[in-house]
Amino acid sequence: MQNTHISSGSTELRNFARLGLTKKLTPYAYLSPTLLLLTMLSLIPIVTVFLYSLVDNVIITNKPSLFVGLKNYIDIISSVNFRQALGNTLFFSATSVVAHLLLGLLFATLLNSRVIGIVPKAIFRVIYILPWVFTASVIAILWRLMLNPNGVVNYLLIGLGLAHEEIEWLSSRQLALPAVIFINVWAGYPFYMVSLLAGLQGISDDFYEAGKIDGANGVQLFRFITLPQLKPIIVSLALLDFIWTTHQFTLIWMTTGGGPIRSTEMLSTFTYKLAFSSNQFSQASTAAMVILAISTFVALFYVRNQRLADE
Amino acid sequence: MGKRLITLLLIAVMVLMAGNGTAKAQSGTVALQFSQWWEPELPSGALRSLMDDFEAKNPGIKVQLISGPYSTTHDQTVAGAATGTMSDVVGLDGAWVNDFVKQGALADLTKLMTDAKYDASELAAQVKLNGSTYMIPIVNFVYPVFVNLDLLKAAGIEKLPSTRAEFTDAAKKLTNTSKNVYGWVLPLSTEQPNGIQNDVMSWVWASGGSMLKDGKPNLVGNADITSAMEFIKGLYSAGNIAKGAFTMKEQDKVEEFTNGRVGMMIDSLAHINLIRQRNSKLNFAITALPAADGYTGKRGLPYASWGVGVAQSSKHQAEAWKLTAFLMSAETNSRLSSVANAFPGNIKATPDFVKTDKLFAEAFDVFKAGYLANEFTGLPVAEQLMREFSEPFQQYLSGDVKLDEFLSAAQSAWEKHFQ
Amino acid sequence: MNRVTIRTVKSGFAIGLTITGLLLGALFAGLPALWMIASSFKSNTQIFAYPPHLIDDSFSIGPYSSVLSNPEQLRFFFNSYLVSTLVTMLTLLIGILSGYSFSRYAFRFKKFLNLIIIAVQSVPPITLMIPYFGLIVALRLYNSYSALLFTYLVFTLPYAIIMMTGYFNTLPRDLDEAVMIDGGGSLTILWRILVPISLPGIVSVGIYTFMLAWNEFLFALTLTKTNDMRTVPIGIQLLMGQHSFEWNQIMAMSVLGSVPVLILFLVFQRYFIAGMAAGSVKG
DSSP: OOSTTOOOTTHHHHHHHHSHHHHHHHHHHHHHHHHHHHIIIIIHHHHHHHHHTTBSOOSSOSSOOOBOTTHHHHHHHTOHHHHHHHHHHHHHHHHHHHHHHHHHHHHHHHHHOSSSOHHHHHHHHHHHHHHHHSOHHHHHHHHHHHHSTTSHHHHHHHHTTSOSSOOOTTTSTTTHHHHHHHHHHHHHHHHHHHHHHHHHHTSOHHHHHHHHHTTOOHHHHIIIIIHHHHHHHHHHHHHHHHHHHHHOOHHHHHHTTTOSTTTTOOHHHHHHHHHHTSOOHHHHHHHHHHHHHHHHHHHHHHHHHHHHHHO | OHHHHHHHHHHHHHHHHHOBOSOOOOTTSEEEEEEESOGGGSSTTHHHHHHHHHHHHSTTEEEEEEEOOHHHHHHHHHHHHHHTOOOSEEEEOGGGHHHHHHHTOBOOHHHHHHHTTOOGGGBSOOEEETTEEEEEEEEEEEOOEEEEHHHHHHTTOOSOOOBHHHHHHHHHHHOBGGGTBEEEOOOOOSSSTTHIIIIIHHHHHHTTOOSEETTEEOOTTOHHHHHHHHHHHHHHHTTOBOSOGGGOOHHHHHHHHHTTOEEEEEOOTTHHHHHHHHOTTOOEEEEOOOBOTTOOSOOEEOEEEEEEEEBTTOSOHHHHHHHHHHHHSHHHHHHHHHHHTOEESBTTOOOTHHHHOHHHHHHHHHHHHSEEOOTTTTOTTHHHHHHHHHHHHHHHHHTSSOHHHHHHHHHHHHHGGGO | OHHHHHHHHHHHHHHHHHHHHHHHHHHHHHHHHHHHHHHHTSOHHHHTOSSOOSSOTTOOSHHHHHHHTOHHHHHHHHHHHHHHHHHHHHHHHHHHHHHHHHHHOOOTTHHHHHHHHHHGGGSOHHHHHHHHHHHHHHTTOTTBHHHHHHHHHHHHHHHHHHHHHHHHHTSOHHHHHHHHHTTOOHHHIIIIIIHHHTHHHHHHHHHHHHHHHHHOOHHHHHHOOSGGGOOHHHHHHHTBOSSOBOHHHHHHHHHHHHHHHHHHHHHHGGGGTTGGGSSOOOO
C-alpha cells in the first residue's frame, strides 16, 4: 500500500545520512538560499539604519555626522507625537488583526461549505478576493472618493435615512481613525480568507465523520476540530498581519495624511515625515529601530509557540 | 514537474541577465538626464519636442527625460542625491531648495552662470541662498481667485469681491446648504499641506503682510497674521467653507468647483483649461485676492513654480547649464508657458494665451498689478513648516485652542528649524 | 429515521444562513469594486457629481482606450507580470525548502534564525529605502529587473517561510516516517509527499506573493529610473499629477491590471480543492 510510489533512488542519500554530519547540516542547507539573500540584502541595510540612529543626522546634511549614542532614542521615546503615533498604531493594528481574522474565518467557512455548487463557489471566491487585487494607492483613492462628503456612501446613507447631513468621514477627528480601520479591514481580509481556505482543505474529513458519529453539531465541530487544526496557520497569520499593519503607510498617507490633527498618525506616517519632511533621517532611523524592537518582541511569542509545536 | 521548474528557472535567469534599463549613450556625445514631473502634465510629446529642439541646436548633447510622479519627486531626489544617482538637471519646487542645498545636492548656479558668461537680466526670479543661486523658476503658476459667475448672480451679487468684507459677505450669500453649495473651499490636508501657502498665508501676503521678520518666523503679535486668521475663522464658524476641509487636497478642491458646488476658490492658473475641459458649461472669472479693508498697496500673489537646478554630482555641469539657459530663453520659455498654462520665468516672454484668451488676459493683468509672493520658497523644511502651522490651525478652527495658543504653538515649532 | 428528519430541518436553516452570509459578504467585497469599475467609465467631473450615479451620460470607454493605446503603459503591464511571476516562482521554491527546514528539523540556531527571518521584515521600508538603494547601486543592479526581483524576494520570503512552516506543521509526522521506513530521504519526503498535500497552502502563498510583487510601489519607483523598467503601480501614480488627477484613467488602469490576475486566480482555484486527494496515508 505504502510502497508503490516512493522512489528508491535515494540509496546514496541514505548512506550519507548514516554520517551524522550530513543530518546535522541538512536543515541549514535547506535554509541557505534564504540566509544568503537576507544577509546580503536585508541585514546590511538594517545595520546601516541602526548606525544612522546613533548619529546626530545623516543624508540631508553637509556636515559630518557626530556620534550621539542613545540621545536620539531618548528624544524619540519622550516625544509626545511618537507616543500618540504608537498608541494609534497599536490600536489600529490590534483591531485590524481581530477584524481580519473574524471576517477571514467567516468567509473561508462560507466558501468551504457544501451547500452551494462548484461554479457559484468559484464565482463567489473571485468576488471575495477583489480587495486584494488592487494596489494600495488606488484603494486609498477609491475610498476617498466614496467617503467624500459628497460621495456615494453619504448619498446612500442619507437616502436610506440613516444620516441627515453629509458626514465628514475622513476629515473629522472622531471618525477618521475608525474610517481608516474600516478601509484597512476591507483591503486586508482576503489574505486571511485565502490562507484559511487553504488550511480548511487540509483538514481530513475523517475528523468530521468521527465527530458527527460522536454526536457533535456544527458549532461543536467547528470549535473542537476546525479551530485547533487551523491554529498554527491562524497564529502565523496574526503575527504577519500585525507586523504588516504596523507598517501600513500608503493607505493612511493617501487618505488622511496622518490627520486631521494627528488622529490617524501612525508610526509609518510619523517616521516618513521625520525622514522626508523634517529631514531628520537619524531620528527616523531611531523610530525604525524602536518599531523593530517592538515587532521582535511580538515575534518572540510566535517563535516560542513554534517551539511548543515541535515537542 | 521538477524538470519543468528547472527549465522555467533557467529562463528566468536569462531574462534577468537581459533585463536592464535603457543603455547609455555612445562615447563622444554627452548624455544629460533631466528629471521632472512635468511631462505627464503637459500635452503628449510637448516636452520631448522642446528637448529635440535643444539637441538640434546643441549637437553632441542628448537629453533623456526622466519623469516621475509629483508626489514622490522630492523624496526620490533626496534618495538620488544620497546615492549619487541624481539626474544632471533636476526639476525643483521652491519649497525644497533649502533642504537640497543643505544636503549639498545642488550646484552653485551663480558660478555656472559666470563661467558661461550668461546674462541673467531676463530672469524674473532666482532662488538664492547665502548669495548664490540654486534654482531658477522656469514657469510660474499663480493662484488668483476663481469665481463661479452663475452662482454669484443667483446669489444677487453684482461685482467680484475685492475686499475681505465683500468676500465674507459673498461667501455667506453663496452658501446654500440645502443645495449643497458653499461660498469657499479650503484644502488643509496634511499630506500635501500647500493649502497653507496658497489658501491661508496668501491672505496675509495679499495685504502686504509678512510671516517673517528678518528671515525669522514672526507669527506671534503680528497684526497681519492675526487679522487674516480671524478672517478665515469667521468664514469657518459661519459654515461657509465646503465640508471635508481638514483632509482636502488641491486636486479635490478643483473638482468641487468644477461641479458647481463652490462659489469661490483660490486656485492655480493651470486649472483654467482643466475646468473648461471638465465642465464647458461653467461660467467663471478670475480676480485678485481680496485685500484687508483699507489696504491700497500692491497685492502679493501666491505662486508655485516649476524650477530647475543642476546636480552637484553631475559630470556635465556646463552642458546642464546650457539646457537650463535654453529653457529660460525667451522663445522656449514662451512655448513652455503656453503649453503649461503658466506665466513665464523670462520677463521678455509672453505666452500666446494671454493675447487670445480673455480669462488668461484677466489673470495676466492681476499678475502685472501685483507681485509674486511666496515666503515659503527658500525656507528650511518648508513643507514641514506648513504642516506645523496646519495642525494648530485646524485646532484653532475647530475651537479647541485660542488664537494666541495656536500662533505660539506654530511659532515655537517653526523656530526649532531656524537655528 | 428521526435523526435524518432533524438533520434536514437543521440543514435547511443552515443553507439559508450560508447563502445570506455569502450574499452579504459579496456585497461588502464587491460594491467598492463595482464603484471603481463605474468610475472608470465616467468623465472626470462626473466622478465628483452629486447625487452620484452608477452609470450616467458621460459613459465612455475613453479612459480604457487611452491606457491601452499608450505603449508606455503597456510596457508597465508587461514588466509587472514578468517580475511578479518570477518572484512568485522563486519565492515558492526557496520558501518551501526553508519552511521544510523549520517544520521538520530541530537544530541549534533554529529559534534564533526563525526570529531573524521574521524580525527583518519589521523595519519600516521607508527608512530602509535609502541605505538599500545605495546597496543596489553598489551592486550595479540599479534600474534592472534583477533589482526588483531580489528586493521582492526579501519581502516575500519571510512571509512564505512562515506560512509554509505553518502548513507543514499541520501535516502529521507519520507521513514522513512512512517514507523514511521505505528508504526515502528528506528531499523525497518533501517533494513527493508534503508538497502535493500542501498544494492549497502553496497556491495561497503563491497568490499572495504575486499580489505583493504586483502591488509594490515604493521600491519599484526608487530602484528604477526609466519607464521601460517601471511597473503598473508607478504607471498609476504617474496619473496623479501636481495639478489634477486623471481619476477615470487611474480606475481604468487598476481594473485592467486586476482582470488578468483574477482570471489567473480562477484558473488556479482548483488546486484549493486538491487537499487530501494527493497521496494520503490511511490506516
